[in-house]
Amino acid sequence: MKNTLFFGNGLNQLTNSGPSWNVLLKQLMGYNTFEYDKLTNTMIYERIFLDRAKPELENELYLKNEIASTMKDISSNEYYSKIFNLNFENYITTNYDYAFEKTIGIKPTSDNTEEIYSIRRKKVFGNTKLWYIHGEIDHPKSIQLGLDHYCGSIGKIDNYLKGNYTYEHEKEKIRLKNIKDKLNHKFDYDNVSWIELFFNTNIHIIGLGLDYSETDLWWILTKRARLMIDYNINNRIIFYTNRIDEQKKGLLESLKVEVVEIDSHKEIVNGKETTDYHSLTENIINKIANFTD
Secondary structure: OOEEEEEOOOOHHHOOOOOOHHHHHHHHHOOOOOOOOOOOHHHHHHHHHHOOOOOOHHHHHHHHHHHHHHHOOOOOOHHHHHHHOOOOOEEEEOOOOOHHHHHHOOOOEOOOOOOOOOOOOEEEEOOEEEEEOOOEOOEHHHOOOOHHHHHHHHHHHHHHHHOOOEEEEOOEEEEOOOHHHHHOOOOOOOOOOHHHHHHHOEEEEEOOOOOOOOHHHHHHHHHHHHHOOOOOOOOOEEEEEOOOOHHHHHHHHHOOEEEEEOOOOEEEEOOEEEEOHHHHHHHHHHHHHOOOO
């Protein structure tokens, strides 16, 4: 079975140019700051947007343009080269930036027509596909942040799996088959969305915390687990981490996600012991490189 690499913002945090979520939030808040430690990221964004003087769509686009501007100069790093050298056919990311593209160094092709959602949003670099499932900075409307956008995306994913998803290609309206018929081998996979990769490839998750605000990801993992009750789904989804609380680990395992805890070196920074994320990432990539299904 083929393998897919799914990476998040953790890889960007290995360079000084990668802003954290907290940095972005404070920038978007401006002078209207508030406490948010008990709020999910999606609801923090909704409050930032709705607290603005005129919460209109053009103002939301202004917010997303701010984010795009902040992320446009994020540089690549050696770990992007290492994951690219895994030579997987498919890579999935929740990142909006182009750090991975800068590593590839090949001008991509793209025929995506989506403005807001990212069911089919990908770029093709020769034999490599990179799926931007939460949008990208060159298309600010597609940047997925608030609960409204997340829930809309879940609706699109649900339609895709049920065979109710349609799109237009070369003036022809295309309707895709439902996932149950594909699992029953009545129809081939159509290969136009990253969603199918959660059913027909092994998924290796790196640099992604799987925060509970990532409702679209938790939804598709739950849907897959429920479908596994009645359908023969043999792919593996593997979540690599250095630490995880027992509740989240138990939840992931109930969703048929394998949790692999990787030992990481410790280093002393400003007199405090902290995780050496560079060695951790190196260890995880080596683990993936030696993976055998």
